Amino acid sequence: MTSKLEDSPLPVSEDDRDAAVQRLQEAYAEGLIQHEELDERLHQVLTAKAHSELASALGSLPAEHPGTTSTIAAANGRIQRRGAWRVPRILKVESAYGRVRLDLSRAVMEHPVVDIELQLGTGGARITVPRDAVVDVEGLRTGWKDLRYKAPRRSRPGGPTIRLSGTMGFGRLKIRHAWR
Incomplete structure (x- = not known):
């Protein structure tokens, strides 16, 4: 998620939520986060009401692969x-x-x-x-x-x-x- 999403006044869409969940799953598969941290971040994404909450759940992850x-x-x-x-x-x-x-x-x-x-x-x-x-x-x-x-x-x-x-x-x- 980028800062563009943080500033968005629109409510979190299911597509945004799905993309955040996928990014967290990729980070876990790459060994960037542990299982417990994955659970916490997934809970934060699934209950997010604002884009800033999505951004904070993904904030410490490195940028997505250049191939995306x-x-x-x-x-x-x-x-x-x-x-x-x-x-x-x-x-x-x-x-x-x-x-x-x-x-x-x-x-x-x-x-x-x-x-x-x-x-x-x-x-x-x-x-x-x-x-x-x-x-x-x-x-x-x-x-x-x-x-x-x-x-x-x-x-x-x-x-x-x-x-x-x-x-x-x-x-x-x-x-x-x-x-x-």
């Missing part, structure tokens, strides 16, 4: 990922003029929550998410064009949560759920 954040950038041209590619916990996508195509339907997602931060100028973006994914677009700001996303009528529990944030200039973002 990746950036894909292109000044112009196309950014495309599809097939069985590994999705980091935080994916930053930066493109000034090109098109972006991200297909997460067969991607390997090791985290229950994936944050995708878009910084796009012109050009459109299309993101295909797994059929059972929950998509959150509240943190995304669009400029000239709009966002096209229709949540499925029925969703199966247990899928990943994909949170989109960032800004889009003149392109259109289309998000769709995979058929399979």
